[in-house]
Amino acid sequence: MGTGQELMSASGQSRPIRVLVAKPGLDGHDRGAKVMARAFRDAGFEVIYTGLFQTPQMIANAALQEDVDVVGISILSGAHMSLFPPIMDALRDVGREDVLVVAGGTIPTEDIPVLNDIGVAKIFGPGTPLQDAVAYIREHAPDRVDLP
Amino acid sequence: MTDASQRASLSERVLAGDRRALARLLTSIENDDPLGEQVMERLFPHTGSAHLIGITGPPGGGKSTLVNEMIRAYREMGRSIAVIAIDPSSPLTGGAALGDRIRMQEWHADPGVFIRSMASRRFGGGLARNALAVAHAFDAAGFDPIIIETVGTGQDEVAIASLAMTTLLVQAPGTGDGVQTLKAGALEIGDVLVVTKGDRPEAIELARDLRNLRQLGLAAGSELSRWDTPVIKTSAARREGIDSLMNAIAAHWSWLEETGEMEIRVRTMINTEIAFRVQDALLQGIRRPVTRDGGMQRLVERVAAREITPLLAARELLTRLSHNDTPP
């Protein structure tokens, strides 16, 4: 047994990864986002689910206040090329450029490098097994202790 | 950056209203990082003035939706408000779906509103282990009031009543099994009883039953029950009853202040918080030998073999802990 100090701060486990799952855009389909949220929860992540019609500002504000490690964006509408840049800008505006951004949905291969360039780390296409997304996040969720 | 300057800069940034620093501090606190603990030591002198409001009641009862209306009302008064929304963690995976925020999205551009979701991480009583420490951080950062929405198991949520200055107990028509199961204890948990979803016809009956229950409580009650627990019917959907609720919360605060009850309440809260910390630390201390060298396991075997009683086994563990022994 250690000192009282050690006793009080002994949590002993690694902290769960916190993920924001958001569905931007104007179409009202949140099935993909819900599937993503459930898979992440079952993988042991703490998932903040914000649902449909998320504006870039809503996503950024939630990422800031919830201090998530990861933002998972579900996109169906094909509007990804117009939706992602403002989301990445908004995240930067609130100082969350350090967050790992991943996306799920139908995105043509030729657009992927463009999205990668603006900071979307990984895109999981429709066929991707959810375990792959989980494994990717486990490996790449930033290890953030210090404040930038 | 050295540890000391890191602590100093983080606490200064939080005091100066830096939301990014505050959010990161909350993470440190939630994860039991030593940094969070040390920064709180610096910030604690800046706390103690915020109105801490607990809100509890069964899942689906309309708590988060009501909190959203309370945010609106407090913003109209020009007050900065923080919400700590707690949802359960899965006991199997440790994962959690935190969905309260979805009801409070309209404030995303308002710097006077800060919403933080917390998973219970298997802590009991409808709370998360560090929820109170997070509330202190919000307090230091100048938020007042601070609302804690508990998990809402429907039972066993008495904890929040001794951890907040004002506790709202929410009951919705049609969700619970009615007033019969709502023991008189409800009056001890809730400083204000809120009937939500008042737009539903059954809400009238529920409010009447609760008022009758209160009458019973008053009749049987001692001199001590000087606070006349109000029953407020609200509809977040129609934005009705919110003013009455806000008045009741303000009246409870005034009552606490004017009667000197605040001094007692605050000490009860501190007492409970310290006791929670000790209890939690002891539990963790006891659990450690389980994984480390089977010390606990050996005791379990001895109890299973009927050599010693469970009480004796517990005493032995406590003795070891208090002597800082390495388990044999």
Ligand SMILES: Nc1nc2c(ncn2[C@@H]2O[C@H](COP(=O)(O)OP(=O)(O)O)[C@@H](O)[C@H]2O)c(=O)[nH]1
């Ligand atoms: N009819 C009606 N439904 C409501 C009202 N407030 C909340 N609800 C609904 O009750 C459900 C649960 O609400 P929520 O606030 O998430 O409950 P919580 O689990 O106690 O936080 C949601 O579907 C809400 O839309 C209300 O005032 N009237």
Ligand SMILES: [Mg+2]
């Ligand atoms: Mg809720």
